[in-house]
Amino acid sequence: xxxxxxxxxxxxxxxxxYDLSESGxxxxxxxxxxxxxxxxxxxxxxxxxYRFRLIRMPGGKHVLHFVVHHFIMDAYAMMYTIQYLDRVYxxxxxxxxxPAPGMEPWKLLEEERSYFSSARAEKNAAWWLSQYExxxxxxxxxxxxxPEFVEGKRYGRAQNFxxxxxxxxxxRIPAEFVKKVDDAATVQKVSPQVYYxxxxxxxLGRVSGTEDVSVLSPMALRSTKVQRQSGMSIARAxxxxxxxxxxxxxxxxxxxxxxxxxxxxxxxxxNYEKMxxxxxSRFDTEPGCTYESVWLTYQPYxxxxxxxxQFRARLLSSGFV
Numbered sequence: 304x305x306x307x308x309x310x311x312x313x314x315x316x317x318x319x320x321y322d323l324s325e326s327g328x329x330x331x332x333x334x335x336x337x338x339x340x341x342x343x344x345x346x347x348x349x350x351x352x353y354r355f356r357l358i359r360m361p362g363g364k365h366v367l368h369f370v371v372h373h374f375i376m377d378a379y380a381m382m383y384t385i386q387y388l389d390r391v392y393x394x395x396x397x398x399x400x401x402p403a404p405g406m407e408p409w410k411l412l413e414e415e416r417s418y419f420s421s422a423r424a425e426k427n428a429a430w431w432l433s434q435y436e437x438x439x440x441x442x443x444x445x446x447x448x449x450p451e452f453v454e455g456k457r458y459g460r461a462q463n464f465x466x467x468x469x470x471x472x473x474x475r476i477p478a479e480f481v482k483k484v485d486d487a488a489t490v491q492k493v494s495p496q497v498y499y500x501x502x503x504x505x506x507l508g509r510v511s512g513t514e515d516v517s518v519l520s521p522m523a524l525r526s527t528k529v530q531r532q533s534g535m536s537i538a539r540a541x542x543x544x545x546x547x548x549x550x551x552x553x554x555x556x557x558x559x560x561x562x563x564x565x566x567x568x569x570x571x572x573x574n575y576e577k578m579x580x581x582x583x584s585r586f587d588t589e590p591g592c593t594y595e596s597v598w599l600t601y602q603p604y605x606x607x608x609x610x611x612x613q614f615r616a617r618l619l620s621s622g623f624v
Contacts (some may be wrong), residue, residue, distance in 0.1 A: 315351070320356075323359060325361070327360075379525070383531075386610075389607070406533045442511035444506070453589070453592065457594070458586070463591075476497050496560070520540070520541060520564075522568060539571050543592070
């Protein structure tokens with residue numbers, strides 16, 4: 304019943320090198336699928352929770368395979384690591400000065416540990432409780448009448464592992480539309496996430512017959528330099544509860560939602576999951592039930608177009624959704 308953090312002194316694990324110079328893309332795909340399905344050894348204890356592999360390909364090209372455990376990194380930290388590696392690679396290839404060493408995460412972890420016993424944590428706990436003076440309303444992308452709704456109740460059935468054996472739909476948003484959202488967000492001085500959250504909230508409210516919509520949103524704490532550059536992240540999955548009237552002018556609704564998200568970010572250090580038992584008991588919520596069935600993750604990617612390394616983004620299945 305304790306959390307143990309391992310720190311190993313000395314050199315990191317050597318990079319494994321695989322020679323596929325006589326093979327090709329098909330053999331590479333088989334190898335990467337095999338690696339995606341390999342767990343970290345020893346139940347993830349006493350081992351590095353990342354792996355680098357270098358693959359020699361035909362024509363003198365190379366592929367770098369980098370995998371990390373989500374326990375220590377999220378998408379931002381992974382991309383930051385790759386971006387840092389690219390800066391090192393670029394400096395070496397051009398004979399330029401190497402970038403400064405990356406920041407250590409220990410200050411960040413000490414800040415988090417000291418927060419839990421602070422007066423600020425108590426105030427945040429009280430704030431989260433105050434957001435649930437009234438019972439929220441369950442919503443689902445499937446809409447009213449689907450099996451996850453519980454008749455006569457405001458809560459609904461939560462997902463379980465049986466439901467996760469399913470297909471992933473990869474649907475791209477046209478670049479022209481993304482640019483319009485980004486430009487509008489710049490004018491309004493809000494995050495583009497607000498527009499996508501507004502779209503999700505409007506859709507869920509319409510199909511579920513309610514103006515009280517909650518969407519879970521992972522919120523990473525990156526307001527300081529050490530939070531952005533230490534390689535590790537402190538993240539919380541917090542519900543954004545939105546009660547907006549459908550006759551509200553769009554620009555005003557965007558501003559209200561942006562203010563709401565910012566307010567939640569100011570209390571994001573507190574782990575909302577610790578409050579759920581008290582909140583749920585307040586409304587006699589049945590076990591296995593929830594008020595949030597949808598997550599929205601907004602991850603603005605780095606501009607790697609001027610990078611020495613070449614990147615392409617695609618979904619890689621691990622064999623389990």
